[in-house]
Structures are given as structure tokens and as C-alpha cells.
Amino acid sequence: MTTPPxxxxxxxxxxxxQLGLTIEVPQVQVDGAYERVLQRLSQRIKxxxxxxxxxxxxxxxxxxxxxxxxxxxxxxxxxxVVNQALxxxxxxxxxxxxxxxxxxxxxRPARFTARVSVWPSVTLADLDSLKVEKPATEVTDxxxxxxxxxxxxxxxxxxxxEREIAMGDVVVGDVRxxxxxxxxxxxxxxxxxLEVKEDVLLPELLAALPGRKAGEVAVAxxxxxxxxxxxxxxxxxxxLEVTVQGVKQKTVPELTDELAEQLSEGEQKTADDLRQxxxxxxxxxxxxxxxxSYEQAVxxxxxxxxxxxxxxxxxxxxxxxxxxxxERRLGRQGLRLPRYFEYLNKTEDEYRASLRPDAASRVxxxxxxxxxxxxxxxxxxxDEVTEYIREQADKDAELKGxxxxxxxxxxxxxxxxxxxxxxxxxxxxxxxxGGDRDDKAVEAKAE
Amino acid sequence: MSRSPMQVILGPLVTERSYSLYQxxxxxxxxxxxxxxxEIARALEEQYxxxxxxxxxxxxxxxxxxxxxxGRRGTTGRTADWKKAVVTLKQGRLEGLFGGV
Numbered sequence: 001m002t003t004p005p006x007x008x009x010x011x012x013x014x015x016x017x018q019l020g021l022t023i024e025v026p027q028v029q030v031d032g033a034y035e036r037v038l039q040r041l042s043q044r045i046k047x048x049x050x051x052x053x054x055x056x057x058x059x060x061x062x063x064x065x066x067x068x069x070x071x072x073x074x075x076x077x078x079x080x081v082v083n084q085a086l087x088x089x090x091x092x093x094x095x096x097x098x099x100x101x102x103x104x105x106x107x108r109p110a111r112f113t114a115r116v117s118v119w120p121s122v123t124l125a126d127l128d129s130l131k132v133e134k135p136a137t138e139v140t141d142x143x144x145x146x147x148x149x150x151x152x153x154x155x156x157x158x159x160x161x162e163r164e165i166a167m168g169d170v171v172v173g174d175v176r177x178x179x180x181x182x183x184x185x186x187x188x189x190x191x192x193x194l195e196v197k198e199d200v201l202l203p204e205l206l207a208a209l210p211g212r213k214a215g216e217v218a219v220a221x222x223x224x225x226x227x228x229x230x231x232x233x234x235x236x237x238x239x240l241e242v243t244v245q246g247v248k249q250k251t252v253p254e255l256t257d258e259l260a261e262q263l264s265e266g267e268q269k270t271a272d273d274l275r276q277x278x279x280x281x282x283x284x285x286x287x288x289x290x291x292x293s294y295e296q297a298v299x300x301x302x303x304x305x306x307x308x309x310x311x312x313x314x315x316x317x318x319x320x321x322x323x324x325x326x327e328r329r330l331g332r333q334g335l336r337l338p339r340y341f342e343y344l345n346k347t348e349d350e351y352r353a354s355l356r357p358d359a360a361s362r363v364x365x366x367x368x369x370x371x372x373x374x375x376x377x378x379x380x381x382x383d384e385v386t387e388y389i390r391e392q393a394d395k396d397a398e399l400k401g402x403x404x405x406x407x408x409x410x411x412x413x414x415x416x417x418x419x420x421x422x423x424x425x426x427x428x429x430x431x432x433x434g435g436d437r438d439d440k441a442v443e444a445k446a447e
Numbered sequence: 448m449s450r451s452p453m454q455v456i457l458g459p460l461v462t463e464r465s466y467s468l469y470q471x472x473x474x475x476x477x478x479x480x481x482x483x484x485x486e487i488a489r490a491l492e493e494q495y496x497x498x499x500x501x502x503x504x505x506x507x508x509x510x511x512x513x514x515x516x517x518g519r520r521g522t523t524g525r526t527a528d529w530k531k532a533v534v535t536l537k538q539g540r541l542e543g544l545f546g547g548v
Contacts, residue, residue, distance in 0.1 A: 048461075048462075049460075049461050049462030049463060049465075050462065050463045050466075051463060054463050055463075055466075056466055056545050058545055059461070059545045
């Protein structure tokens with residue numbers, strides 16, 4: 001369509017990051033559209049006595065229902081006009097415009113309204129005013145010793161002994177659970193090993209076992225948890241009977257230089273070296289965890305302090321993506337989505353609705369990070385993208401074979417560029433909000 | 448013997464050819480098989496009395512029905528014969544034979 005000189009467009013901002021357009025098309029253009037539609041239809045329609053396209057216009061019109069013609073006119077007239085309006089106004093629509101025809105009649109100007117979602121404007125928080133405390137988990141001597149103990153326990157010697165049960169022993173026995181004097185078979189075991197150790201055994205059992213000997217029965221009274229799978233026993237008092245068959249003593253080896261060498265597979269020569277190595281590992285580990293949680297905290301802070309109106313259509317899209325994802329995952333297990341809903345006892349709509357809040361917050365994070373990237377002018381160069389793709393390929397065997405293909409393919413590059421940008425934005429935000437990183441201080445303390 | 452115009456003039460003939468005649472001011476109708484030219488002229492003037500038309504000339508053609516095959520064994524039948532009349536007016540115009548209005 002040629003440039004319509006006098007299509008008038010009025011825009012208004014609607015909530016939910018939507019934009020309303022009221023478009024008026026002059027009569028000339030409306031009639032032109034009618035003409036074109038009739039022309040086209042007359043080529044297609046068969047009228048007895050005429051070759052296609054030869055029938056007089058008036059006859060064609062009489063043959064077709066006015067509403068059908070109107071439909072056609074809408075289809076030919078509206079999309080180009082709407083698209084043109086969007087283009088002229090530099091409106092970046094993210095969904096199909098929803099058009100409502102207010103008035104459209106031959107020989108009269110037409111008026112319709114359109115509604116599109118646009119990229120929401122993001123009010124990025126003032127980054128300089130934000131500050132996020134960097135978590136610094138300290139590695140204490142206890143943590144190191146604990147870790148060393150765990151290591152040594154793997155080499156512990158377990159020997160049967162003829163004596164009463166003591167803390168740290170391993171008990172062999174049968175366990176029976178009684179509720180209302182009825183045995184609960186699902187919880188009963190025969191000839192199992194129980195380690196008499198905190199955080200491993202139920203506290204009630206931990207209190208009941210020590211002091212017993214082989215052949216005796218230890219009894220622990222307890223209350224069944226409210227979320228037990230068998231609803232008949234939920235919340236009821238229960239009685240655990242452990243028939244002790246044998247007691248084993250567990251001897252954890254002392255930390256000697258030889259043991260250290262053995263534990264580290266020859267890498268550390270002395271107990272002290274091992275202790276140092278364990279400490280270094282722990283520091284490294286907690287540093288990584290800190291970093292991750294710090295990054296999350298930074299993102300959360302920035303997103304919370306930024307204003308975004310999340311367009312529904314983006315959330316819909318995100319939900320769609322997740323549904324597709326799930327369908328694929330289920331498909332691999334040979335399960336169909338409708339069956340899964342049945343199993344969940346939910347309708348598809350309900351399920352979609354339950355996905356929405358998370359999807360919305362993900363969309364929000366995406367939008368804010370993107371805006372941050374724009375404002376911080378973070379844009380990886382093509383070389384950096386190529387480099388990034390290579391790095392990723394090194395980590396992933398499946399990608400490796402496709403390396404050539406990937407770096408050449410624009411869509412794939414776009415994907416990796418996007419990911420790299422996001423990574424860099426995260427980095428930038430972290431260093432911006434955290435000020436100088438004080439890793440050195442943490443390391444100094446460790447030495 | 449006098450028939451009502453409706454019995455004489457069975458309806459306009461709408462074809463590509465009749466349309467081109469129509470554009471020259473000649474109107475084509477399907478008429479009763481046994482209608483005569485004067486009868487057609489009279490019927491037409493009566494039917495379009497409101498428009499005050501006066502018929503100048505009537506040309507008629509007997510159209511033979513086409514042979515059509517019927518049934519499975521290739522038996523043949525034929526469509527009805529009919530008569531076509533092309534009317535030239537010396538006064539007035541006829542509208543709406545080809546849709547519109």
C-alpha cells in the first residue's frame with residue numbers, strides 16, 4: 001500500500017504496558033479498499049453465465065453477503081494501516097495488535113482502535129544509591145575439624161563388640177513401629193544397621209539406645225509427623241521397638257601424616273598439610289557460595305528498586321515456553337500433558353495460572369537486566385561472542401561438534417550474545433553495588 | 448388470449464453476452480416459449496409501467512434445450528427448449544437487471 005497521507009492516529013498509554021491507538025482512515029482509502037476487495041473477489045467467485053472476473057461489479061456485490069465483503073475489507077485495510085501506524089510512531093510491539101473496528105462502511109471514513117503491548121519502559125534504580133552487603137562466610141577451625149572428621153570416618157573400622165551401646169556405635173537390629181498397638185509394616189525393617197549418632201537417628205531413638213545390649217529391646221515413644229504418607233497414623237503417638245542383635249564399635253583413625261597422605265591420595269604429605277588443604281577447599285567453597293548468593297542479592301535489590309510494568313503478553317510467552325518445556329520433559333518419560341494434569345488434579349488453566357507469578361518475576365528480572373545493560377552500555381563485541389561460544393563448547397561435548405556451525409549461525413550467535421551480555425551485566429552490577437571486592441581480606445584471614 | 452406479464456416474461460437473462468448488450472441499451476429476457484413479439488412488447492411495457500418504457504423492437508430466438516446424459520447406461524435426455532427475447536427500447540431505461548440497487 002502506498003503511503004496514506006491522511007490516516008490519523010491518536011495514541012494513548014494504557015496500563016499493563018499497553019498502548020492504545022485510535023486510527024481514522026479517510027473515506028477515499030476505505031472506498032479504495034472496497035474496490036480492491038471486490039476486484040479480487042470477482043476474480044475468484046464463479047457466477048453462472050460469466051467467466052471468472054468478467055461479471056459486472058454490481059452483480060458480484062449482489063452475490064456476496066455484505067458481511068463477507070466487510071470481513072475481506074477489514075483484512076485488507078486494517079493490517080497495513082496498523083503496521084504503518086506502528087512503524088511511523090516507532091512503536092515496538094511485542095504482540096499482535098488487537099484491533100477493534102468502531103466504524104467501517106463504504107463511503108465513510110473508518111475508525112478503529114488497536115491495542116498492542118509494547119516493550120515496557122523500565123525505570124532502572126539509581127545504581128549508585130544501592131548497596132548490598134557482601135556476605136562473608138568465615139571458615140572456622142571447627143568447620144575444618146568437622147570436615148577432617150568426616151574424611152576420616154570413611155576409613156573408620158567397624159568391629160563387633162560385646163558390650164552396651166554407646167554413642168558412636170553401629171547397632172544391628174530389627175525395627176518395628178507400632179501405632180495404636182498395630183504394626184506399621186511400611187516403617188518396619190529387619191536386620192538393619194543404625195548409626196547411633198546425632199543428626200542421623202531420631203532423637204527419641206538416640207535417647208533410648210545407649211545402655212542396651214544385644215538381645216534387649218529399646219523402646220522409644222514418639223509422635224508421628226503430620227505429613228506422614230499414611231493418613232491413618234498422622235499425628236498419632238507411636239512406639240518404636242528396636243530389637244538389638246549386635247553392637248559394633250566404630251573406630252575413627254587418628255589423623256596422622258600417613259593417613260593424610262592416604263586421604264589425599266598422595267597429594268599431601270603431612271597432617272598439617274591436609275588440614276591446610278581442607279581449609280583452602282572450604283574457603284574456596286564458601287567463597288563460591290557467597291558469590292552466588294551475593295549475585296542473587298544484587299539482582300534482587302536492583303529489580304526491587306526498579307519500576308517495571310510487566311506486559312501480560314510477555315508473561316504469557318514465558319508461561320508458554322515453560323509449558324512446552326514441560327511437555328517435552330514429560331514426553332521423554334512417555335507421559336502426556338493432559339494425563340499429568342489429571343494426576344495433579346488441576347486443569348490446564350489452573351496450572352498455567354500457578355506458573356504465572358514465577359514467570360512474571362522472571363520476566364521482570366530479564367527486563368531490568370536488559371535495561372541495565374543498555375544504560376551501562378554493555379554490548380559484547382563480535383570477537384567476544386565468538387570467544388564465548390568457544391568457551392561454552394569446551395565445556396559441553398555436545399556443543400563441541402557443532403562449533404563451526406554455531407559461530408556462523410546468526411540465530412545461535414544471537415542466543416550466545418544474549419547470554420554473554422547478561423553475564424556481563426551481572427558482573428557489572430555486582431562490582432558496582434559491592435564496591436571493591438574484599439576477597440583479599442578473607443584470604444588473609446585464612447592464612 | 449391475454450396472459451399476465453409475469454407469465455410472458457420469465458426473467459432477465461444474466462450472462463456475459465447479455466451484459467454487453469445491456470450496456471448498449473438492449474435488454475435480454477427469458478420469455479415463454481410460445482410468446483409472440485407483440486405480446487412480449489406489451490407485457491414489458493406493462494411490467495415496467497412505472498419507468499414509462501416504450502418498446503422499440505423485439506428480437507426473439509428459440510433456444511433448443513441441450514442434450515444431457517442421464518442415468519448409468521448413457522441414456523440421454525434433454526433440457527427444456529426456451530425462448531430468448533432481446534428488447535430495444537425507444538423510450539426509458541431499465542436498471543437493476545445485473546445486481547445493484
